[in-house]
Amino acid sequence: MDFSVTPDFGLAADLDFSLSDVDVAGDDDGVGCGRYVRPRVYGGTLGAVEYEHALDLAEGIELSDGYRAFAFVSGNFIFGDLLEAMVDLGRIAPRRVTIQTLSMSEENVDSLRNVIEMSPGLESLRLILSVYFWGHERHPGGLVPYLYERLDLPDIEFDCAFASIHTKIATIETVAGHRIVMDGSANLRSSRNIEQMRIEVDPALHAHIESFADRVFAAYSTINRDEPRPKPVRGGRLWGSVTRGEG
Numbered sequence: 001m002d003f004s005v006t007p008d009f010g011l012a013a014d015l016d017f018s019l020s021d022v023d024v025a026g027d028d029d030g031v032g033c034g035r036y037v038r039p040r041v042y043g044g045t046l047g048a049v050e051y052e053h054a055l056d057l058a059e060g061i062e063l064s065d066g067y068r069a070f071a072f073v074s075g076n077f078i079f080g081d082l083l084e085a086m087v088d089l090g091r092i093a094p095r096r097v098t099i100q101t102l103s104m105s106e107e108n109v110d111s112l113r114n115v116i117e118m119s120p121g122l123e124s125l126r127l128i129l130s131v132y133f134w135g136h137e138r139h140p141g142g143l144v145p146y147l148y149e150r151l152d153l154p155d156i157e158f159d160c161a162f163a164s165i166h167t168k169i170a171t172i173e174t175v176a177g178h179r180i181v182m183d184g185s186a187n188l189r190s191s192r193n194i195e196q197m198r199i200e201v202d203p204a205l206h207a208h209i210e211s212f213a214d215r216v217f218a219a220y221s222t223i224n225r226d227e228p229r230p231k232p233v234r235g236g237r238l239w240g241s242v243t244r245g246e247g
Contacts, residue, residue, distance in 0.1 A: 054081035057197070061091050063178050067201040072194060073186070079197070080108035080188030083170060087118050092180070096124040096173040098213050102166055103133045105189040109147045116156060121175040124157040128216050134162040152229055161220040171209050179206035 053076055061069065079101075086092045094115070104127075116122055127147070137143040152158045168187055172180040178201050186195035 054078055055085045055089075057199075058082060058085035058089055058091060061086065061199065063092065063174075063180065063201055065178070065201055065203070067199070069199045071197050073184075073197050074194060075190065075192040077186070077195065077197070078107075078188070078190045079168065079170075079182075079184060079186045079195075080104060080111055082182065082197075083172070084111045084115050084118075087115050092172065092178070093121050093175040094119050094172050095121050095175050097122070098124075098126040098128070098171045098210060099188070100128040100165060100167040100169045100213065101188045102130045102168065103187050103189060104129065104143065104147075106143060106146060108188040109143065109150050113150045116151070116153060122156055124159075125151060126159040126161075126213065126217065127151075128161050128163060128165060128167075128213060128220075130166065131162050131164055152223070154229070159217055159221055159223050161217050161222060163216055163220045165216070169209055171206050171213070173206070179203040181205050181209060 057069075057071060057073070057077075061067075083094075083097070083099075087094065097115070099112075112125065116125065134144060138145075147160065151160075167183075168185065169181065169183040172178075172182070174180065181200045181202055182198070184195055184197040186193075186197070
């Protein structure tokens with residue numbers, strides 16, 4: 001059976017599995033035959049989380065070999081903001097960064113551009129995104145051409161791959177030699193749900209995940225290094241303008 005999402009499904013972001021049509025406070029609405037009922041939503045759930053924003057978590061990070069932190073985070077926590085917050089606060093100075101995520105937002109792309117500009121020691125930035133993201137964001141004006149334009153810069157080695165993945169992992173090698181793994185249930189963008197987040201300084205785990213990523217890039221990289229970067233287009237997104245024949 002084919003469960004693929006077709007382009008005319010009308011989705012440009014994560015599938016929205018919101019529970020807006022269910023009852024609050026746990027009351028059964030009596031829908032169905034009695035065996036199957038609607039999910040219940042309880043008020044006050046976010047009060048149980050430990051971190052609400054990425055900056056809160058970044059401020060408490062103290063990196064050393066063997067360091068590990070785990071947290072439940074609220075729907076206001078944006079995984080993609082954590083790397084920028086860590087760099088901005090001086091917690092890390094990244095040398096090599098690899099990010100695996102189902103999807104990302106324009107704000108995530110801009111945040112990674114900020115990381116590049118704040119990190120003189122950054123040598124490599126690699127992104128693995130899903131084919132779902134490619135299918136919905138490759139159009140002119142979409143996020144795929146936007147991330148190429150914003151992140152494929154001459155001073156760093158940039159790579160981007162699209163594959164059938166659902167992983168959410170960031171691996172970071174710092175200038176100081178720490179090898180960090182950050183993973184959790186959330187994509188880079190805000191999910192509006194409670195998620196879990198883990199940070200570890202573990203060279204062996206870092207190497208294992210990077211080895212997996214290397215194989216993904218070997219098969220699915222979209223960067224042709226034999227061709228020069230296109231010239232940027234002022235006031236518009238590059239591939240959108242090229243495709244429409246503007247300029």
